[in-house]
Every structure is written in C-alpha cells, then in structure tokens.
Amino acid sequence: MSEPCKTFEPKLKFFGTMNGASGSHTNAFFCPDDETIVFLDMSLLNVYAADDLIRMMPNLRRYYMCVTHNHYDHVSGIDKLAFDVRLYSPGSSLTIIVDERIREETVMHLETGGLRSLPGHYGGEVYELLSFDSYRSAYTFRDKSGKPLSRMVSPEWFVKTIPTSHSLRLSGASGFALNVDGSLIIYSGDTSQLSPYVEFLRDEIGDEQRNARIDPPIEFYLDVMARKEELHLSFSEVAEDLKCLLASYPTMKLILMHYDEVGKLKQLIEKLMPASQGWPVYIAKPF
Numbered sequence: 508m509s510e511p512c513k514t515f516e517p518k519l520k521f522f523g524t525m526n527g528a529s530g531s532h533t534n535a536f537f538c539p540d541d542e543t544i545v546f547l548d549m550s551l552l553n554v555y556a557a558d559d560l561i562r563m564m565p566n567l568r569r570y571y572m573c574v575t576h577n578h579y580d581h582v583s584g585i586d587k588l589a590f591d592v593r594l595y596s597p598g599s600s601l602t603i604i605v606d607e608r609i610r611e612e613t614v615m616h617l618e619t620g621g622l623r624s625l626p627g628h629y630g631g632e633v634y635e636l637l638s639f640d641s642y643r644s645a646y647t648f649r650d651k652s653g654k655p656l657s658r659m660v661s662p663e664w665f666v667k668t669i670p671t672s673h674s675l676r677l678s679g680a681s682g683f684a685l686n687v688d689g690s691l692i693i694y695s696g697d698t699s700q701l702s703p704y705v706e707f708l709r710d711e712i713g714d715e716q717r718n719a720r721i722d723p724p725i726e727f728y729l730d731v732m733a734r735k736e737e738l739h740l741s742f743s744e745v746a747e748d749l750k751c752l753l754a755s756y757p758t759m760k761l762i763l764m765h766y767d768e769v770g771k772l773k774q775l776i777e778k779l780m781p782a783s784q785g786w787p788v789y790i791a792k793p794f
C-alpha cells in the first residue's frame with residue numbers, strides 16, 4: 508500500500524490491481540480462518556498465483572468465489588480454479604456466490620466454459636453456486652437453478668451483495684459487503700456509479716457515523732480510473748463525493764483499485780485529496 512499511513516494493513520490481498528486492458532487484472536482474496544479462503548473474481552492471468560497459494564496452505568478446506576460480473580478480467584480463471592480446488596484439495600469444491608440478477612448469466616458462462624458435472628474420479632458437481640437475492644427485503648439464497656434454499660447457507664463473513672451499474676451488455680454487476688475480522692469491507696467490483704455504495708452505508712450505518720470509537724472500521728475498495736471512461740468511475744469526477752463520504756464515516760479508509768495509470772492516479776490524489784490534508788486514500792498493490 509502507498510502513503511499516507513505506512514502501518515495500514517488492508518484486510519484484502521490482491522493478485523492484481525488494474526483494469527482489463529492491463530497485465531494486472533483486479534482480483535483479490537482473504538482468509539476468514541485457517542481452513543477458509545474467499546476469492547473475489549479470478550482472471551486467467553492470476554489463477555496460477557491462486558494455485559500456488561492453495562498449495563502453500565494445506566489446511567484449506569473451504570473455498571469460496573464471489574463473482575462481481577462476467578467480464579473476462581473477472582471470470583476467465585474461475586473454471587480452472589474450480590478444477591484445481593478438486594485436484595489439490597480432494598473432497599472440497601468451489602462455492603461461487605453471485606447476486607441473483609447475474610445468476611443465470613454466470614451459470615451459462617461457467618457451463619459453456621466447461622464447468623459441468625464430471626464423470627470419473629472427480630465425480631459429481633465441480634462447483635456449487637449460491638445466489639443472494641438482494642431485491643428489497645428478500646434476503647434469500649438460491650441454488651444454481653434459482654430454487655430458494657431453506658437451510659442457512661450464509662457464511663459468517665458474508666453481509667450482502669450490492670447491485671450496481673457497469674456495462675449494459677451484461678445482465679448486471681454487483682459489489683460485495685463483507686465482514687472481515689470485525690471490519691466492514693465494501694468491495695465495489697466494476698462500477699460506473701458511486702451511489703449504490705453510499706446508499707448501502709446509509710442503510711447499514713446511517714447518514715453519518717456518529718461515534719467513530721464504537722463503529723466498525725470500514726475499508727472501501729473502489730473501481731476508479733485516472734482517465735474518464737463510460738463504464739468506470741473517474742477519480743476526478745467523484746473526488747468531491749468521496750470527500751463527503753470520508754467526512755461522514757471517520758473510520759473509513761478508501762483503497763483505489765482497477766485503475767488504468769498508476770502515475771496519473773497518484774498525481775490526481777495529490778492534487779485533489781492529498782495525504783498531507785489527512786485524506787485516508789490508498790492505491791491497492793499486489794501482495
């Protein structure tokens with residue numbers, strides 16, 4: 508992580524931190540405990556690093572994948588990862604979590620990519636898919652066919668999905684709200700809007716964080732570009748809104764990801780939200 512605070516250790520680790528046109532696609536992970544790993548998207552560029560990680564962690568038994576949307580820099584490595592989980596961790600399988608709005612599209616993507624039930628020694632389903640129904644107050648999990656699940660399947664670290672807008676060619680895109688070691692993690696995925704996350708915070712915490720000592724630390728991982736771009740946020744256009752947000756939630760740290768040009772982004776941060784004025788703005792770096 509970059510300045511201003513060298514002691515800040517973000518809860519999420521990144522395989523890559525940049526956009527789909529770069530050689531460093533934004534995919535992340537965290538481990539809620541010794542036996543569990545949660546991936547946030549997986550590009551083919553990063554899946555070999557993910558394999559190495561899995562091999563270095565022999566205690567892993569539970570593997571989750573949160574999918575934000577079906578662009579190749581976010582999903583092109585998921586089928587290989589699912590096969591590799593079966594290979595390196597016999598008896599385990601990858602549980603994929605998506606927002607209900609993109610369930611069908613995700614299943615179609617995975618199954619045309621080869622993730623069907625396998626005969627032979629792998630046996631049965633290669634992956635499990637759970638979709639979280641974020642429509643209004645209907646907080647239900649569904650299986651890959653869309654059937655509501657009655658049993659409790661929500662892992663402890665999962666809070667909810669946050670639907671957003673990104674590309675009209677997709678059925679949808681969503682961010683994730685997560686609880687990692689007591690911190691509230693907001694992971695935007697790719698987004699062209701800031702408002703879904705502002706609304707989530709308002710619903711979850713209130714308009715303003717009234718007591719920074721009792722409210723949870725918040726880490727907000729946000730898709731921003733240095734250049735102006737239709738499908739993503741541009742830092743210069745949202746800087747004023749981000750200042751308001753950080754002023755309202757004093758325990759929040761903002762971590763920028765999925766960027767295009769790191770040099771230009773640093774210049775913009777220095778100009779619009781400089782560390783010298785105390786803005787807790789960081790640039791995500793690969794682990």
Ligand SMILES: [Zn+2]
Pocket residue numbers: 526527578580581697765
């Ligand atoms: Zn992307």
Ligand SMILES: [Zn+2]
Pocket residue numbers: 576578673697
């Ligand atoms: Zn995208």
